[in-house]
Amino acid sequence: MSAGDPPPPLPGARLLFSLDPAVAHLNHGSFGSVPISVQRTQQRLRDEAESNPLRFHVQGLVDRVVHTRRHLAAFLGADPDGSALVPNASSGVSLVLQSVGLTVGDEVLITDHAYGAVVLAVRRQCQRAGATLRTVPVPVTASAAEVVARVRDALRPGRTRLLVVDQVTSGTAKVFPVRDLAAAARDSGVPILVDGAHAPGMLPVDVTATGADFWVGNLHKWAFAPRGTALLSVTPAWRSAIDPLVTSWEQDSGFPLSVEFQGTVDYSGWLSAPAGLFAMRTLGVDTIRAHNAGLAAFGQRVVGAALGVPPEDLPDPGDPVASMRLVPLPTGLGDTQAQAHALRQLIADKLAAETAVNAWGGRCWLRLSAQIYNRPEEYRRLAERLPALLAAAPAR
Template sequence: MSPYDQGVSAGEPPAAIPGARLLFSLDPGVSYLNHGSFGAVPIVVQRAQQRLRDEVDANPMRFHAGNGLMDRIVHTRRHLAAFLGADPDGSALVPNTTTGVSLILQSVRLESADEVLLTDHGYGAVALAARRQCRRTGATARTVALPLGAGDAEVVARVRAALRPGKTKLLIVDQIASATAVALPVREIAAAAHEHDIPILVDAAHVPGQLPVEVAAIGADFWVGNLHKWAFAPRGTALLSVAPRWRRRIEPLVVSWEQEEGYPLNVEYQGTLDYTPWLASPTGLFMLRTLGWEAVRRHNAALASYGQRVIGEALGATDLPHPGHPDVAMRIVPLPAGLATTTPEAHALRARISEKLAAEVQVNAWGGRGLLRLSAQVYNRADDYDRLAEHLPQLLSEWRR
């Protein structure tokens, strides 16, 4: 697949999935084109979680201290792991991908001569966590640049060349990058890292529910992905998968009563943590399957491509980066040069678009360029993107002044 949609030929938008908009409680006055940031919880999942909250508050002692909570957590974990093709005995439920990353950074036990290798497509909070752990241990965090639009072979070659056997203690790569919406060839990257026995952590925050995945087949030492973005789970639901040789070394960020049980229970049980998002998450998967997951993926990817085309045309963009996988439902449109080149500027522009155009998008500063990121989900329609394309050029023109 070409890394670029040369000629921006996304064609007509896909047919809407009947009734899908009614499954969500989103504000009908806002074009919500940023599912990738926080997801959107379907009404049926909200209700399932509320029933669980009601159960907790009806008898907190019974819920938290009764004999059934851990069994319910294990059952849920096995259900989610099966959906993702992960080993349930090597998986743990965690609140989000960022938590899983910090847990792994703590568990690999960095020393002063070590380094953590990241890419410049990585999520900002992950980079912050890596740098903090490096400061604590005297290790070094280093970044390898991957050009936007690079093919899989070039990506693997650049990462392989950046590895330092004997020094690189951990490699962190995204399966789908947040800022650039690029799908990276994580299986091939993992194989390259393992040539030198370098462990790899895959940040798959955007993968569950967006891409078909067999976690075990990737071969990563650590893999963590959110289910509250694209798998319709309540916010606060993610799955961490750990390869067998690392499981005994996993140290939870908080020690609680299941500590002696070891991984994964010592990671999952955190006393009075709110477990209702996890326990309600299978309802989200049920809804995804009821809609038809393949149909959802096709719809979302096609609609994201359409949105990228019409907004790209409106802004005069010619080279529109393709995410590198046909099912990715996020696309980026490079903004005119000089706009949103820093993170504060990107945040300010995103807020202005929300305020003035009643549209929620993501704006990222990456590589000295502002990138507008669009998502597509079953509740979106082509006219959401058409309206943004109609009014965004004027807003950006005024923003420049």
Template sequence: MTVARPPEPIPGARLLFSLDPAVSHLNHGSFGAVPVNVQRTQQRLRDEMEANPLRFFTQGLVDRMTHTRRHLAAFLDADPDGTALVGNATTGVAVVLQSIGLRPGDEVLTTDHGYGAVDLSIARECRRTGAVTRALRVPLAATDEEIVQIVRDGLRPGRTRLLVVDQLTSPTARLFPVAAIVGVARERGVPVLVDGAHAPGMLPVDVTAVGADFWVGNLHKWGYAPRGTAVLVVAPPWRERIEPLVVSWEQDAGFPGNVEWQATLDYTSWLSAPTGLFTLRGLGLDRVRAHNAGLAAYGQRVLGEALGVAPADLPDPGGPTVAMRLVPLPPGVATTLDAARALRARIAERLAAEVSVAGWNGRGWLRLCGQVYNSPAEYERLAARLPALLARG
């Protein structure tokens, strides 16, 4: 097998980050990495806050958050009046779940590609309310048309109270046709929550065009914002029903202010987020997306070749800008959560490489990401050493 050439590096991009050069950071999708200039922006805001906390929190902070919200909403083509800043996508999901009024007999429908923490949140809300949850099985190689049909067949109008679907799945790096799924659900009167945790920055996003009742996305992954920066977008019919997880002084303002204001929360991550988008645009948004997707695809092919995986067995994420790729591990390796965590830790400790490992549908999978600070040599080095580590068990 001849592996295609990797993309050309973006000059100077690696120097924007303070990552440990002794480690190959190939898992940007989990916690992201904050550029140095964004770190400095946040530190200046923290210095301002600590110089006079009372002034920082009581004089203009709400207006500054509103300005930030509008900036991020514009980037996502979302209605700023229906967009709330939240700590992460999982927090946004929790807000939605506890606001829609689940009752005994209601059903929350998901797929088997959902993010684990979101599944746990759904399960907890179902236990609390007497509702139930059900997951649709979606084959990894399913076409967009097949995915839409699976969802269409799985909906139970009158019982399915909420459909939760990922825009880009975390465990399987699969791009879902969310706009088409939302259309099918709307025909049957089922509200949809789209988990777009990985979308902002990586994918071209038009939240309004997706048309979901609820949409959540993280800016601290692919949008170069500090960690703890995400948005919850709510369609007009639902906004008056949204309740925050914590009630504070902006409660009477209604959504989105009541969700955003959390008293003495450190808001500097949110206020720094526009600097992250400025950095991304400075590098060239389309250029970054093409580079990251191409590098992830290169890494997938290099690792696949090293592990003896046929090219046809390497999953295709279904989109030219998807910067996460899966490599199937040998049968019996990392098929459970505990085993996957243990293997990830061994790779980090012994090979100085950070990757994601997950067990999904009885198979272990290694997930690679591509980012502007990565080089082809990092994937090649992992490919040269990983087979021997797996052989040792």
């Protein structure tokens, strides 16, 4: 299937979600969308908890969480005994940052594609410890080999205390070669944390095979889990160092239970996550991935063409299975994240289309997602109406 041919819709897929049909939801990557079947599973668990709160939280909850963790870890190729359920990738990143033991003179290395909240977390921990945050610039057009070369050249053995890289970048929709990056970090004796927020469900993931010291990914983006469901995986050498952000009753059990049990939080989302994987497997995981990647490529092509972007200037995500694609917007629309957010809201209000707009490299970029509930006509409609909207937008 070429990038110009939209894939056929998956029969009945749109009916699996409760999305507003009056809106084109082209931004699955930000918050996902929970299938109705998973919503109902979670509600049944909430009903169970409310029917007898003491029994739900005291009798068997630990075993149910462990069973869920094992199920999700198996899907991701992670060691279930070295993985913990956490609310999201950002929490997992913060947990790792506080556990690696940064001190004065250390540095944490990131790329300029890092997620904004991760940058804030790294900066905060570095300021507390007297360490330094250093950023490696990576062009959006960089090949996998160039990404690795740039990061490898920036590592400083003995000083770089942690390397943080994305598996799929959020703002620029680029798939990084995390296995090769982990190998480069290992050669330099630098631990690596892979932010795999977008990877579960979108890409075939084998956490163990990446060779990362730490890996964290959300299942509520592309794996149909309720929001607030992520998995943090840690290699054996680091597990004893992981110190939970909140101390609770399983503290003495050590990782991962010490991280997972945080008192009377709502565990229904975690326990419902296997229902999301069941929904994916019912339709066919590979079928979903092929559909989404083909539709995202189609959306990128038609919107790019409408904006006058030559096909060769449309960024390649770096993996044909990626279901998010980037389109450069005309210059002059802004170069700050606040301006990008305002532009995203304008598109939502005027065109009834939910998209992602991010500022990166001195300009705004439109990020389009594709999920099984999307249709080619939604991208065509956006392509028809977006140029006029942008032309009328005030210059920044």
